[in-house]
Amino acid sequence: MRRPVTIKHVAAEAGVSLQTVSRVINNGPNVRPEVRERVNEAVAKLGYVPSIAAQRMGGSRSWLLLALNDRDRTIEGWRLGEGTDWVDKMLMGGMLECAEHGYRMIFELVDTHSNHVEREVRAAISALHPDGVILTPPHSDNPLIIDLLVQLGLPFARIGSVVDGPGFAITMDDRAAGKAATDHLLDLGHTRIGFITGSDEWAISGARLDGYKQAMTERGLAIDEALIGRGDFSFESGTAAMEAFCELAEPPTALVASNDQMGLAALRVINSRGLKSPENLAIVSFDDTPIVKFSHPPLTAIVQPIAAMTAEASRLLIRAKAGDADLPDAVVVPFGLAIRDSTRRA
């Protein structure tokens, strides 16, 4: 059980003071290249890695980023085990970006709706002293959490939040995505395109619908209100909306669903009526969770860039902590469009 290597050992090995080693480690100024070299050699030779606990105690960074996710939502996703991959994607984007900069990302589950959110968050921060906090929906819009963070003077990023406010706002352009989804169908020759909205409680629902409308209008097509179904992101609401479309004298030949669940619901509805996709209905959904790859046919979907958004959040927070000024207070991350069989050969 060897004693761990500390900064002292490095200093002794290189024949300099603690302070000089510290300067080298932190890329500080005022060190002759020659000395710097010698210290680095000692570091390498001894396999020295600074203790982040000690660094933090010394008044420097903690090299920790705290990511807050909604407890119920996350656990429910895990329990179902159906591949809701928010957490996976966050890790992919956040962890890898953090690792790039010597940072670590710590996950924490918090009840948004509980009245002691503030206490939960405060406790996590007191224990960890993170250099920054990443908020995911629905925390991204929680005023209690945001106010606390502001009060604490801790840099934070709000992922997927469209409301203005302090902290870095990391989003995708939902309006543009709604337009891209619709354009894809228009390009395939469709003109009667249905749209199923998300819940009004989410600002992104309106944005996605706006994109649809813009795409239609730009091609000189009138907006037919009968082709706009009201959903709330649930499978059931998708089913209801699609069934209404089917009752129309002239049902849509293509559909944009505001999330995967509703897209799959629509597919199920037409299947139960003996219809198929893409022959009778081309479908584009939003989010691109794993499930849409396994439906028959697999669904074309707008890819929500969760990993990229989390990576961007991490990058900004790390730069903020490093003292970097003039950082954008909002970043729009490009979305993707995964084309699959539900929109092939129109």
Place this chain on the structure above:
Amino acid sequence: MRRPVTIKHVAAEAGVSLQTVSRVINNGPNVRPEVRERVNEAVAKLGYVPSIAAQRMGGSRSWLLLALNDRDRTIEGWRLGEGTDWVDKMLMGGMLECAEHGYRMIFELVDTHSNHVEREVRAAISALHPDGVILTPPHSDNPLIIDLLVQLGLPFARIGSVVDGPGFAITMDDRAAGKAATDHLLDLGHTRIGFITGSDEWAISGARLDGYKQAMTERGLAIDEALIGRGDFSFESGTAAMEAFCELAEPPTALVASNDQMGLAALRVINSRGLKSPENLAIVSFDDTPIVKFSHPPLTAIVQPIAAMTAEASRLLIRAKAGDADLPDAVVVPFGLAIRDSTRRA
């Protein structure tokens, strides 16, 4: 930006010394109930939460558990986005268990095959000073990592490792699972049951096969070597094995596949021959990753208890750090059997 609350503030508030507060926080002895009460009130009033960095500096626990996953495997899983949910399940089991005890779990990706594994692991440990380390396959059997941990005197758990060695070995009973899968098919009335093995490089492959053989033998059925196909966990190997079965004069009416990929491959093979499951072939696969829920039909599968194993690992490490003696050095976690349409109505 309020100054954070430290142990000093609590001490002042309660009118006692730092040490007494420390004792209360750590449930130490030698504190009058009355004083303890007073301190707790001060803690609650001030919303005090100890800094784990400072606790660790003071020579106590770091309240951190380090979980090591294979870099390539993990990233590949994320990249594909097909819901390989090892990480998700680990978080679910590990994080929740850790939270229960005031611990945090930090994830780290490490290249098993790299020749600087040791350096990578050592660096993570030096930086974090975790109280314990959780190893997942293939790290669980990596002698470089294991030796390092032993040398460091750090408690660690090896998940899914069947080889003997130091550290806590957390496993599921793969032999029993192989038997349970086979028994399930036997109970349905099948007698010609095929088996596709995993790669010989994994000890679990042999265990699963043994379970199959035992189940067959116990029912007085002979082991037909022609019904044992050699696979290596890949989709392709599953395809090859199933195709060989189909060429038999008397093909199997049921199948146990040593993982989901090969189970899905078998399903694909029979579908391409105009056959269906479960009518022509009842299928049970191993692992129960999300994808088997979305095949047609969904596959019955042995559920690998990843969350439970990680939770158990966390529990043991935390207890070990707490000084708990007589802990088991091996724990077998019960597996599950998720029955789905691929084995209904035989």
Place this chain on the structure above:
DNA sequence: ATGAAAGCGCTAACAA
């Protein structure tokens, strides 16, 4: 350009 001193928040070991 470098080193010495003080202190971060906490816990061990010791004394009272």
Place this chain on the structure above:
DNA sequence: TTGTTAGCGCTTTCAT
């Protein structure tokens, strides 16, 4: 049963 002392490993001052 309590309080006092001395660190833990590092980074800030501030000297030199």
